[in-house]
Amino acid sequence: MIRPVVIVCSLLLTLSYGRPYFDYDACEGENVGRGYYNLAGERSYNRNVELICDFKREMGYDYDRVMDIAWIKLGDGGRCSRAEAIRGDIDVNSLDGRSVLTIPRCDDRDYGVYRCFGTVRQSYRNLGRYRGQSDHVFMDVMFMPDDFSGSSRYARAEALKTSKVSHVRPRGSALRRAVELARAAQVAGALSRHPLRRLLLLLRLGITMSCLILTGYQSLELLNQFWTEPTATAFSRLPADRMPVPSVTVCPNGRGLEFREMPLNESSMSEWLWNHTVSLREMVVRCAHDCSPGPAGPLELADRTADSPTGTWHSWAVDRAYSTCHTFTPNISMIDLLDVQRKKRFNPIEAAEWDLFQLEIRMKPSGGMSRISASVFFHRANEAQVTNPGFLSFEPSPRIYLEPDDIVTVRLRSELTQRESLYRAPCLDQAGYDRSLCLTRCLYDTRAARYGCRSPQMIDSHPHLPECRRAEALEMTLTLTEEAECGCPRACREHVFIATVSDRQYMAPHETSDIGYILVLAGRQPHMETTESAAYRLVNLLSEVGGYVGLLVGVSVMSLLQLLIDLAERLHDWCRRDRVLPLTVG
Incomplete structure (x- = not known):
């Protein structure tokens, strides 16, 4: 009776080990080491690259094995939240805690940080459970060869991040990194408690606040100058x-x-004023140059205009102070008038x-x-x-x-x-x-x-x-x-x-x-x-305020643009926090 139960439990354990287990986040777990890559081929058009993660070498032999190994390509800056699918006709070969990702004919589009992750499984002697305890581990492979691009586009410190939550005991290079981080934390804590450190922090805070206050005051002065709308006069x-x-x-x-x-008994005041005031012909005897009114000057109210060779006379009644005024409107330009005078002179x-x-x-x-x-x-x-x-x-x-x-x-x-x-x-x-x-x-x-x-x-x-x-x-x-x-x-x-x-x-x-x-x-x-x-327009206000802000605070249009891009990326990552990562498995 005991033998059939043992057989059934063995089959269940075998099936549990053989089935991929990807119901966890690739951004969680412990970074147990760093992988490496091998370049094959002599020319750029036929080079193949092998990205290798060897969990057994990094973790030792205290665990049975790492299974369900998958690969992703991290986003810009080594961000797991912005992971993307691996490009090209790739090949993944995973065996005994070691996984090899082969990318044929790689180019600069394949450069970046790759992550391989899996599950460490350790069997229980208790046959009442069919699945062992699982720990999530990962390794990052930084593939940015200098002979292809000449320099790295991603920061190594941001690409390789160590998780804080894991109960897997580090071994080898992981243990050395942990000791170095602990020592750096101790030194930073000691410096933060030093009085000189506090004085420098207070001095920095005071300088920053002074720059902000000065920038705000100067900006208000410039804004007040803009609202007063000063003018520039040119003569x-x-x-x-x-x-x-x-x-x-x-x-x-x-x-x-x-x-x-x-x-x-007068029916029209206009006619009465017209008949009892001085007419144009009586008043203007002569007008030079060629602006004298014609012989048939305005004698009646219905005809109040008189032509001359260089313009027109017009008579009109004034409500107060005067009775009738006479206006001459020229029809020639000043150039024509000056030419007439030049012709009359002996000396040109x-x-x-x-x-x-x-x-x-x-x-x-x-x-x-x-x-x-x-x-x-x-x-x-x-x-x-x-x-x-x-x-x-x-x-x-x-x-x-x-x-x-x-x-x-x-x-x-x-x-x-x-x-x-x-x-x-x-x-x-x-x-x-x-x-x-x-x-x-x-x-x-x-x-x-x-x-x-x-x-x-x-x-x-x-x-x-x-x-x-x-x-x-x-x-x-x-x-x-x-x-x-x-x-x-x-x-x-x-x-x-x-x-x-x-x-x-x-x-x-x-x-x-x-x-x-x-x-x-x-x-x-x-x-x-x-x-x-x-004299002081909006572009002047923006340029001067921008100059003070850039000089005293260190903020420019490019830095604000970069800040907006970072905020947009964070919002994008937050909105896609529940998405399924593009895994590549063997």
């Missing part, structure tokens, strides 16, 4: 041919008529000053009116802001005051300012945009919407509305809140003409002619351009 003076030809507006003084003076050499305009203005119109004065404005190609139309933030155009019998010499210069729109000071970069004209149009629209009528100056923008006959409608002023609601930001491109009286002479009493003369000159470099741009 350049240009010759006269780069300056645009200015427009000229002539307005009579002392002829302003109040709307209360208008008779009740560049002149020190250029004659732009010569105006003769009559100061005593017909009809028995008394002598008056005039205001002359130089501006861009639009209507001049001769008076405040009814908003608070008003910037009037500079004017030249001209009395009867005056001979005035004016030097004109041009200033063009181009600025960049900033967060603290936004502006509108649009061709032909002017904030004063935008506010004026907003004032007209508000008057038309609130009172349903138009002032004399609104005859072009709102011709379909009736005339305003109420004082509050004509004297309406926009408040600051209404100005903000108009949506008229500052212009990014501002062009102004600055006129300076350099000489003023008076005619003798016996030479009076009730005509004022004005001569407009321009120097050789009358045009100045000013460019304002942001």
